Amino acid sequence: MEEAPHSDKSGDTVERILCAAAEVFAESGFPGARVDEIARRAGVNKAMLYYHVGDKKDLYEAVIRSIIVETAERLEEEIRQAGTPEDKMRIYMRRFAATLDENPLMPPIMMRELASGGTTLPRSALEGVARVISLIGGILDEGVAKGVFRPINPFLVHMMVAGAFIVYKVAAPVRERAEFIPEEVRRMPRELAGSVLGDVEEMVLRAIRK
Amino acid sequence: MEEAPHSDKSGDTVERILCAAAEVFAESGFPGARVDEIARRAGVNKAMLYYHVGDKKDLYEAVIRSIIVETAERLEEEIRQAGTPEDKMRIYMRRFAATLDENPLMPPIMMRELASGGTTLPRSALEGVARVISLIGGILDEGVAKGVFRPINPFLVHMMVAGAFIVYKVAAPVRERAEFIPEEVRRMPRELAGSVLGDVEEMVLRAIRK
DNA sequence: GGTTGGTCTAACTGTTTGGTTAGATATCTT
DNA sequence: AAGATATCTAACCAAACAGTTAGACCAACC
Structure with missing residues (x-):
């Protein structure tokens, strides 16, 4: 559930992901939010969300x-x-x-x-x-x-x-x-x-x- | 946009559809609502929603x-x-x-x-x-x-x-x-x-x- | 310099979902 | 009763979507 960041780079990526997620969830709500859209705004590959934070639900809970x-x-x-x-x-x-x-x-x-x-x-x-x-x-x-x-x-x-x-x-x-x-x-x-x-x-x- | 009901039966169906739609939209919001679920609760075939009211957006606006x-x-x-x-x-x-x-x-x-x-x-x-x-x-x-x-x-x-x-x-x-x-x-x-x-x-x- | 492990990417998959269609059945009109 | 119109059904389709995979890259460490 909680990832231990192994470098500054990773921590930064996680932060960008969570900010983008907060934005998209705020605009569209949980069902309306698109995971691809969150990845796009965070400027990372979609697989990175799953690698760093978890699935859509994990993203939401973190936010x-x-x-x-x-x-x-x-x-x-x-x-x-x-x-x-x-x-x-x-x-x-x-x-x-x-x-x-x-x-x-x-x-x-x-x-x-x-x-x-x-x-x-x-x-x-x-x-x-x-x-x-x-x-x-x-x-x-x-x-x-x-x-x-x-x-x-x-x-x-x-x-x-x-x-x-x-x-x-x-x-x-x-x-x-x-x-x-x-x-x-x-x-x-x-x-x-x-x-x-x-x-x-x-x-x-x-x-x-x- | 507005359908002229041609019989009591039709009016009744439309009403059941709109009630079910209101219920589902209230529970899950627009993106979360499933058209199939609305149809199921209204007890009508899904195609009936499109026939009587219109697409998902029309349903929502009517509600x-x-x-x-x-x-x-x-x-x-x-x-x-x-x-x-x-x-x-x-x-x-x-x-x-x-x-x-x-x-x-x-x-x-x-x-x-x-x-x-x-x-x-x-x-x-x-x-x-x-x-x-x-x-x-x-x-x-x-x-x-x-x-x-x-x-x-x-x-x-x-x-x-x-x-x-x-x-x-x-x-x-x-x-x-x-x-x-x-x-x-x-x-x-x-x-x-x-x-x-x-x-x-x-x-x-x-x-x-x- | 090679091996290990964390970070990242492109492409893919299986499923869900909104919307359609072709045709059956009931209802009304004359 | 015959035809026309309204109402309904089952099956289908294409697009959107969450989630995965196989492997590339890169830094650190021995």
Whole structure:
């Protein structure tokens, strides 16, 4: 499952393969992705995918794992450093938005993964999501204990924030392409960081504050 | 493109085909769906799909169109009857949630559609979405004019509501399957109507009220 | 300098899949 | 009842696709 790279050359090839795979899976999903296309974009012979990583499924799992696990860990670490519950909520939203901005391939992959019931989601990925939710649960509990938040389901909060962010990101191309959508909506930024994040932060905090 | 049914029998067959198609597209997405599988579930010979509806793409478009256009029209009609802006917002959320509950095939199809940049989204579907957004824009404007809402981007509000609802619906199987997710989250209802809708309504109104 | 082992390529294979066709059967029309 | 039209079936085809193979190349090491 895990290959031990025997030289720099090999490691580089593997990286190129995984990047190309992430790109193609993001664009077309697992069934839509063509192994030949991944090989073409990585600039390697198709047999190399099988030699270095494995079959189509192995490629997909490698991509998923790297994306989700990385996100969950970073989120946890940054939140640990914040002060008040409200600060922590802001950090959570800010960090989540930043991750999506920095890793634009993630939203479409996650959406498709959810759409197919997460049947191909590796265990480590599910654990990552669970950690994020219990993280928010902790923040909200602390807020309630300190009397600044009203009691609310952490999962719903995460659905609202993550749902809004992911759908916003992923809807960007559609929104920009459709001529009959109002001009001010079409010109909204692709990036979450900035006005979109600011507005969502404000709305969510108003929603949960006592 | 549009077949004129020449008998009840034909109409019935077409309906069975479209239902089966919606089911399979929802489960597997466009590239993952197998035409043979659709035919099998509809209980008709594969050639019948091509005879009555058209090729795979035509099948898909027919499914998408029926789902989205129907939703937009019903939403518009029900909102027209409500009173205050706050009532209208509640109706919009309630109606949207009800549509997703009644039509469980819609969320996965919509998500995948978005994930692939809506490239295969028929024009009529895009118009439906645009109508919903301008509908919300109208409600929010009215609320601002009456001094009950603070000015806020209608598209963002729709992203939050629709994003939360769709992601919530679609995440249900994953949430229920993962053992390490907290029990109280796993036991949350599959239906939006009820406590989930109530909580989201409350949160969204708090977020936009002056 | 030859042998070993990791890296890579071109060409191939077996299967799956979307789509077609030639013709059978039912239904309607006059 | 005869002909025409709509509905349906079984079998078929060509293209697309995931995955394989046999062997070339190249660096390191003895």
